[in-house]
Amino acid sequence: MTIDRPRMMCLMDYMPVYTSRMLKTIAVMLLALVTSPMALAGWVAVGAKGTILNSSDGITWLEADSDTTETLRGVDFDGVDTWTASGQSGTVVRSNDAQNWMQQISGNNDALWSTVFEGGQWIVSGGRGRILTSPDGIAWTSVNSNFSFTLFDIAYNQNNLYAIAGDLGIATTVLTSPDATTWTQNPPQPNNAEGLYGITYDNTIWIAVGDKGKILTTSDPDSRSWAEQPSGTDTDLRDIVYNGTDLYIVVGREGAILTSPDAVTWTPSDSGTTFDLFGVAYDGSGQYIAVGDEGTILTSSDGFSWSTKESPTFRFLYDVASGKLPQTINFPAQSTLFQNFSASGSYSLGPEATASSGLAVTYTTLTAGVCSITDTTVTMISLGECQIEASQPGDSTYLPAEPVTQSILQISTPSPGVPTNPGLVFDPQDSEVFAPSGSFTLTPPANTTQTPVDPQPEIAYASSTPSICSIPLRGSTEVTMLSVGTCSIVAASAPNSLYSLGGPVTASIEILKRPQNITFGPQASQDFVLNSTFALNPKASASSGLPLEYSSLSPSICNSNGATITMFAAGNCTIEATQNGDDTWEPATPVSQTISLVVPPKQPQVIDFPAQVPLFQDAIPGASYPLSPEAASSSGLPISYRALSPGVCTLSGITVTITGAGACRIEASQPGDDNYLPAVPAIQSVLHILTPPGPGVPTKPGLLFDPQDSELFSAGTTFVLSPAATTTQTPVDPQPVIVYVSSTPSVCTIPFQGSLEVTMLTLGDCTIIAASAPNSLYSIGGPVAGTINIYKLAIPAVPVPTLPQPLLWLLGALAAAVAASKLRRGTQKLSS
Template identity: 25%
Template sequence: MSVARGSVVQGNFNALTRSGTAFVGIAVNATDATKTDIKRSTDSGATFTNVVTATAFPLRNLSASSSTIIAVGDSGFISRSTNAGLNWTDLSTAEAPPVGPLKDVASSSATFWVTVGQTNAGKLAAEWSSDGGATWSAATSIPNVSGTLRAVTYDATKARWCAVGTDLTLTTAVVITSTDGQAWTPATITAPNGTTALNDVASDASGHLLAVGDNGLILSSSDGGLNFTAQTIPGDLVTENLTSVVYSSTSGTFTAGGQDLVQITATTSGAPTVSQAPVPGGGDINTLIVDGSGQVVVSGTDINLTATVTLGSLTATYDGTPKSATATTNPTGLTVAFTYDGSSTAPTNAGSYAVVGTITGSSYTGSANGTLVIAKANQTISFTGPADQGFTSSAITLSATATSNLAVSFSIVSGPATVNGSTLTLTGAGTVVVQAAQAGNSNYNAATSINQTFVVAANFESWRLANFTAPELADANVSGPNAVFGADGLSNLVKYALGLAPKTDAAAGLPQVAVANGEWVFTYTRPTSITDVTYAVEVSTNLSAWSTTGVTHELVSSVGGVDTWRARYAVSSASTAFFRLVVTH
């Protein structure tokens, strides 16, 4: 079962009915509690507006058949609407002697109606109408009982009317039946423990009736109301007065309600089965109706229904967008508002937030507490290191990005280099390992560091850096490629090319000339690792014209990082030959 109510249900509705999509109710007048208003809703009971204010006499109940609605009340007062409750006409009673309060009204069709209550003399009273409620006549016969009839219903399958109430003399239940709404006879009640006052009765239109009353009294009938049997009462219902009962063809169950929002359901397949499902909350149920979807709508006095709220989506990972909790409610579909550490704004940053979810915008109350945890996000680094290269004194700019868009820092793990910010400076030749890191912040975990390795090849610049002081490096006449540092007459570039120390006069490692096998042979050694200079051997017969023509320049051996090269020139080409080694950087 689903329980719902409109926003004005708190306004002490005595009765509700449904005509098409409209809810029409009788409510206590806001300024005079002895009077009643007729209210109407076209939004499933969410909001009601007055269509009649302060009726001539207090109304007690109403019922609808198609677009016709009949309302009844004190002093035999009857009011009628033929347009689903929009407009009303007051009618006079035909009861003689004058009827007293009328308690309920029902129809078997759009034209035939019955209303029940009490005469001014305190006896059972019933009236009927066969013209859609326009005119009314008193019942032709009715048991002479001092009491009041509080409810009436019609069972279409058995074609029988049933009215229930109280014998005020015996303070017991009264049940009477009729096939035409005019002549009434007592029904048979089987109740070993006795009965109390009956307050309402409902039919499933298939011969099954359920009547409810004070102290949890429940009577059922399976023959259209001729015979009623008391049903087993759930233990905690014994002291509760049940005031209203309805039947939903959608669910196939009867639903009854009463004091303290006690709710019972009964099925009629086979022997009736009664079960209790107390509605959480406070207040008393005055009346129940079934809406167009088969849901039961509750009206009552100071109803304060409570619902359960279950929070969800309490874990998330930071991604720069707000993270909101979710909630499910019982009953379902209720609106829940959230606060996070007291703020209605959903948090974005990582952390823990106290969440309170509170039902809003309905007649239900309920809340739940929880903790929303937004975890730090992981991040990764993209870093492409410098390519292998020869030594350079120029700065190398490093570049790396993190998926967090946070700044990446660099450090030298090993090798001849320093780094300042994103600027890397080489300090020599060798293998350099540079690391990119991102330490994270309040929203991101630290990234896994990325190491990149590159090789710095030795060259003339790294040789200069390794062999000259800073002042010497600044003076090209001392450390430049063509500068001659010592007394051996060899330039720095030549010494670099031959693997000689720049500041030591060369006494060994110089080229040698010999004659072998009819050839002039020029032999020299050079480091295998040097790749940034070119070597050429030229020959001249007069120290004026130099050429490589006729010279065979070839590698002889490569041992221990030293290459031995020779240049051969035929003796027959010249009786005298001069050789020179040309080194170009």
């Protein structure tokens, strides 16, 4: 198990490597496009951003569908048919074929580091002392380890002890457990400051490796007594594997590989790379694989000489595991479907069965009362159908094969004389569409054309393509479909007292792949934002249930990474969904959908540029002051400023430099961007004043600004401040100058000096700040604020007039009388 830590590197240092590796990677990816995924890989490697690679031989690697974008750091195989990997954010994914993975519910969000199948159960460890267990890789239980440090790797002694290597941050630690449920902390002694990242067990001793070349060994981790072995390096070590007999291999940073025959004496090996190596594994039959930075994959047949293999990814790979490959048995129909019975007589199988793995096939009789078998020789016991099963139990590389059965009919010896040829014929058959475990009837069946006299010969059938189809030897013409391909059925008629052996004759039935179709619903338009992404919704689905692939038919507009679309430009983004079929499904007709990537209408923005504090500055040429408060835009975009008063002030950034006396007017603007319209500029002013020194202490002018009336809104029109601000403590001239400024410039504006007219811009509270300038007699007055509510005239509801109740009664009585009068006149007309 491994860990990645950030490191600095210069891209130019790796440019030659990237160039050559990129060309090779493109070649590997092209190969992957025309290579069918294996049913079950012999190797799986996992890494950054959900990367999962698989390989049948450790040489050619394909990228799998991991069902996650989270980084994966641990992977293992259960020895039967299940792979499990784990990683960031509590991610756990599971697969039965190493190609198609599905996320599982782990019940936590911690960073997970190690994944192993040991002692008949799955165990995962990770950050914050997290330990998970599962019997099947689906249902996970969180075990309380009672610790909060990171747990990096797990080992098992095949008996009753699990050990986990961890890092306290200031020292290393080891946890042990008899059952993977109850854990005890047993820190190695003497104390070790370096973290441990890999641990294994070799039948007698435990070996752990970690930072700064640390290698520790012990016969019992519960004892806490560990011996440090000289590694000969201070390179950080990340993983260790034992081949089960005579070789330990350790990998680490900067391409480090160490080997040892005894876990005590260590020798460096040349890996041929300077990339960090994070994981190493052995397949039990002579092949080692190490993985690391930038998709690095190394292989070795002896652990000493390593070669780099092509990788379909540049992403970091953190762990690798060995699995088993599938195999099939080919056991054709026997060339002689009938044998004349002779007690204790024997005959040889022909043809014999073979395994796709090349491993030896074992035969067993399924009809012990009819026949027995030794090697490939069948001994007859009685009349009847002799069924022989061919099997292959697998080994360290191959899974057990599915057994295949063939039959021979052991019959009575025909009577002497010259038998008649029965004239067996077996007409051509129509093709069939594959259905799993489906069946069809031979139509027409085989028949004899030269048998006018009974007893009629018995016709038997056998499949000469048992991996494609099967049929009972006798009593049925129902054929069971097992796979797609040419199903060859052999028919023969048994000899009897009148007729000789008929056939064998063969009829072939083409079992065709199933058709499939893609459903891909319309997509909603998307607001275009350069390089941003969105998910297809709804996603496409195939009637076969197989996973879909997506590609962009408009690469200048958009790109697809699975069902995630990246936008490059506004326009029509056309995404095509494809499903290329598999062993039993035809490729589907591609279906595309077009998504409109539209530039959204720009949003308005306003600038808030409050009145400056203070409103007055001494007119000292060359002096400076900052804008305060600064302006802000409702969009959050940056503000630009410029000075509008040459000779009075200049501006650099938000710093105003005084060049003369007068009103320094500053404009705040925001030009907009792809999402926002330009804002209406806002202006504020600061008065640069010449304050002649006067005798004594200046008098406070007593500035007052009485409440203002509300104003009816009319855009762009003005009203006059009434009453204006006044000074109440200024009996002696010179009188101070009073200035006004709007602190709500988006609602209203007012000239800084010389006018009391306020311009209305929109509805709301218009706040005007008044201040009196200091002079030789008086200090600054204010600032004081007056608020004017600018409102919109409401249209009053028109009341519905009502009548007094007595008048309503009178009107009702009159209406009744009129109605009665009309009724009488109508009656009179009818009677006349």
